[in-house]
Amino acid sequence: xxxxxxxxxxxDVVEDLEIAPDGKALDLExxxxxxxxxxxxxxxxxxxxxxxxxxxLTVLALDAPEVDDALFTAAAKGADRVVKVVxxxxxxxxxxxxxxxxxxxxxxxxxxxxxxxxxxxxxxxDLDGLIAPLxxxxxxxxxxxxxTRVSFDAPGQLVQAIKEYPGGVRxxxxxxLPAVLGMQAAEKPPRYVPVAKVRAAxxxxxxxxxxxxxxxxxxxxxxxxxxxxxxxxxxxxxMLEGDPAQASGELCGILAERGLF
Amino acid sequence: MTGNVWVVAxxxxxxxxxxxxxxxxxGREVADGLGVxxxxxxxxxxxxxxxxxxxxxxxxxxVDHPLLAEPIPELCAEALxxxxxxxxxxxxxxxxxxxxxGIGALxxxxxxNTAVNSCHDIxxxxxxxxxxxxxxGGKIEVVVEPAGELAILGVGPGARPADKGRSERSPSIEEAxxxxxxxxxxxxxxxxxxxGDVDLTKQDVLVAVGRGIQSRDNIxxxxxxxxxxxxxxxxxxxxxxxxxxxxxxxxxxxxxxxKPKLYVALGISGAPEHIEGMKDxxxxxxxxxxxRAPIFNVAHYGIVGDVLETLPLxxxxxxxxxxxxxxx
Numbered sequence: 001x002x003x004x005x006x007x008x009x010x011x012d013v014v015e016d017l018e019i020a021p022d023g024k025a026l027d028l029e030x031x032x033x034x035x036x037x038x039x040x041x042x043x044x045x046x047x048x049x050x051x052x053x054x055x056x057l058t059v060l061a062l063d064a065p066e067v068d069d070a071l072f073t074a075a076a077k078g079a080d081r082v083v084k085v086v087x088x089x090x091x092x093x094x095x096x097x098x099x100x101x102x103x104x105x106x107x108x109x110x111x112x113x114x115x116x117x118x119x120x121x122x123x124x125x126d127l128d129g130l131i132a133p134l135x136x137x138x139x140x141x142x143x144x145x146x147x148t149r150v151s152f153d154a155p156g157q158l159v160q161a162i163k164e165y166p167g168g169v170r171x172x173x174x175x176x177l178p179a180v181l182g183m184q185a186a187e188k189p190p191r192y193v194p195v196a197k198v199r200a201a202x203x204x205x206x207x208x209x210x211x212x213x214x215x216x217x218x219x220x221x222x223x224x225x226x227x228x229x230x231x232x233x234x235x236x237x238x239m240l241e242g243d244p245a246q247a248s249g250e251l252c253g254i255l256a257e258r259g260l261f
Numbered sequence: 262m263t264g265n266v267w268v269v270a271x272x273x274x275x276x277x278x279x280x281x282x283x284x285x286x287x288g289r290e291v292a293d294g295l296g297v298x299x300x301x302x303x304x305x306x307x308x309x310x311x312x313x314x315x316x317x318x319x320x321x322x323x324v325d326h327p328l329l330a331e332p333i334p335e336l337c338a339e340a341l342x343x344x345x346x347x348x349x350x351x352x353x354x355x356x357x358x359x360x361x362x363g364i365g366a367l368x369x370x371x372x373x374n375t376a377v378n379s380c381h382d383i384x385x386x387x388x389x390x391x392x393x394x395x396x397x398g399g400k401i402e403v404v405v406e407p408a409g410e411l412a413i414l415g416v417g418p419g420a421r422p423a424d425k426g427r428s429e430r431s432p433s434i435e436e437a438x439x440x441x442x443x444x445x446x447x448x449x450x451x452x453x454x455x456x457g458d459v460d461l462t463k464q465d466v467l468v469a470v471g472r473g474i475q476s477r478d479n480i481x482x483x484x485x486x487x488x489x490x491x492x493x494x495x496x497x498x499x500x501x502x503x504x505x506x507x508x509x510x511x512x513x514x515x516x517x518x519x520k521p522k523l524y525v526a527l528g529i530s531g532a533p534e535h536i537e538g539m540k541d542x543x544x545x546x547x548x549x550x551x552x553r554a555p556i557f558n559v560a561h562y563g564i565v566g567d568v569l570e571t572l573p574l575x576x577x578x579x580x581x582x583x584x585x586x587x588x589x
Contacts, residue, residue, distance in 0.1 A: 013398045013530070016553065026401070041502075095375050122362070124397050127405065128375045129366035133334065137370045142445035143335060146359050146515070160449075164515040165273070165359050168454030168508060171331075176445035182363070184515070185502045222375035227404040231395055231555065237547060237563030244571045247564045251546060252578035254562060258544065260466065260523045261490045261579055 001055030009064035038120025044186035098134030121182035132182035145182030282426030316430035338367030399555030457509025466492025473528015531556025
């Protein structure tokens with residue numbers, strides 16, 4: 001059995017996000033890139049499936065700052081092969097990224113056949129579309145997303161998947177393999193791997209690099225960003241200033257006045 | 262632009278979703294702005310009666326098909342793509358919920374187009390649509406212009422009040438047919454949530470913790486504040502995923518929608534998925550170390566600071582005040 005995991009790096013929103021001088025993109029100079037959270041969960045789910053059922057786990061990622069760390073970390077966690085698509089400009093749209101993934105999956109030796117393609121359901125920078133359904137369509141495979149658990153019913157033939165619906169409702173699905181699944185969360189939190197193990201993976205494993213395929217329309221995206229700015233709506237909290245004790249005291253007073261305790 | 266504005270009327274388990282009315286209200290404005298009719302598109306099995314409630318639209322186009330009984334994204338997308346190829350709308354607005362997520366992307370790739378995510382508003386500039394989208398966990402607003410004759414826009418919750426999208430008018434109702442093949446994705450059953458020890462939706466006070474609470478052990482600090490306020494502890498997605506609180510305590514898109522008198526958000530950044538579940542709380546108070554955290558955009562009062570430092574101080578202040586008033 002072969003599981004393929006697709007990873008994407010995204011800006012770390014814990015850091016301040018700066019807008020580029022043209023006002024249409026993030027300023028790359030100040031960005032710290034991290035693995036997209038739901039992609040990390042997709043990797044964890046794949047590792048759990050491999051531990052239970054054996055088989056091979058391949059990780060495919062798009063080049064970006066810090067991606068080598070993410071790939072060596074995946075290797076240290078148990079991925080058998082890690083592959084990086086190189087040579088693209090920064091700032092691919094989601095639609096373009098999906099097309100790159102699909103073309104590389106078809107072209108690169110050893111990526112197909114895959115029984116299962118797992119990726120995150122949504123990334124914080126997905127402006128046009130989502131990776132999982134777009135890749136599924138391009139590969140002619142079924143898609144299901146917002147999943148919190150995937151288990152093999154009949155390895156190589158069927159998976160059982162739990163999908164989240166509103167109000168805490170879950171849907172139990174059966175999906176015929178091969179398929180592309182978008183993970184919301186793995187059944188367990190992504191595992192921690194010690195730095196020493198990641199360093200060992202850097203010495204013992206290599207990242208296979210493969211060039212970016214030609215993009216449709218000469219790489220011109222089908223949407224035009226007119227403006228990008230910090231989201232600062234009119235409504236904003238009244239901020240309570242002072243040291244923590246003063247601010248807490250003031251808040252306590254406000255809650256008491258409103259009869260909330 | 263020519264062609265109608267279409268809104269996907271999301272229905273799930275026999276009911277029209279609230280977000281459908283919100284999206285219809287937005288769609289109404291867009292259609293009026295362009296001077297074209299508004300059509301609600303309803304897909305499902307045995308759903309014709311639901312069409313009557315969609316009078317905010319001029320017309321309802323419905324597809325009744327056994328394979329559309331459950332919202333399997335690729336089947337819904339295939340049905341929509343067939344209708345759109347035949348009738349050529351100028352815009353398709355798709356509610357972004359866990360029921361409909363993915364449909365916009367799958368429709369767009371079938372039609373050689375692209376779908377824009379996370380719109381919370383749409384403007385018409387020089388006769389063209391511009392979508393205003395919230396990205397990067399709610400921190401950045403992006404204005405985008407879709408190319409071509411068709412705009413496919415995923416609309417997030419809260420774009421307009423749902424009441425604006427309800428109408429007593431009777432829309433004209435038309436049935437359409439599509440050709441669908443069995444999907445390789447099949448729903449086996451729904452699993453309704455188990456009742457937790459506490460029903461969050463019935464609490465007057467919720468103390469909600471997010472990633473900023475840092476560890477399972479620190480949940481105790483939130484429990485102490487909840488006890489002082491006579492409420493219960495809730496959590497955002499990362500806390501539930503870590504297993505620090507049970508699923509029955511999750512507030513947000515995949516959890517519960519709550520409307521308490523007081524919602525205290527501790528170390529919750531305020532991603533749109535969380536805001537969706539608590540924005541209707543009467544009073545929202547937030548403590549976060551990041552002054553730019555989007556939670557402060559919906560909170561009434563905010564404190565920038567370390568949650569672990571502020572939390573015990575707040576509990577202490579409340580307990581002291583309670584004791585003082587008891588003795589007074």
